[in-house]
Amino acid sequence: MQCRIRDLRCKEVINICDGCRLGYVSDVDIRIPEGQVVAIIVDGPYRFFGLFGKGEEYYVPWDCIQRIGDDIILIDKPFPRREAPPERKRRRRF
Numbered sequence: 001m002q003c004r005i006r007d008l009r010c011k012e013v014i015n016i017c018d019g020c021r022l023g024y025v026s027d028v029d030i031r032i033p034e035g036q037v038v039a040i041i042v043d044g045p046y047r048f049f050g051l052f053g054k055g056e057e058y059y060v061p062w063d064c065i066q067r068i069g070d071d072i073i074l075i076d077k078p079f080p081r082r083e084a085p086p087e088r089k090r091r092r093r094f
Contacts, residue, residue: 003068013042013058013073016066022058025073029059037062040073 005028013022027041042058064077 008040008073011068011071011073013040013060013075015078016074016076017078022060022075026057040065 008025008028010024012024014020015022022042023044024042025040026043028037029039029041030037039059039061042060044056044058060075060077064075066074066076068074
């Protein structure tokens, strides 16, 4: 299967560890002298309809890619989960 870098940008990246959608490929990291693809870079989800910018970027090494399909890329890389901040109890003010 032949695939160009511009074709990768249309593919959605899904992590098979937890089944979450990471986003779409935004860039590719390439070693120029060797001509080797090192990793793909995936933009994180947009914050509040894109008004507050993008989320974090995911750097996915080429070794973590399991399969490249027609419209998705399956990866196997556990990302650290962010825990929700603990809820603060509100005090009633009279």
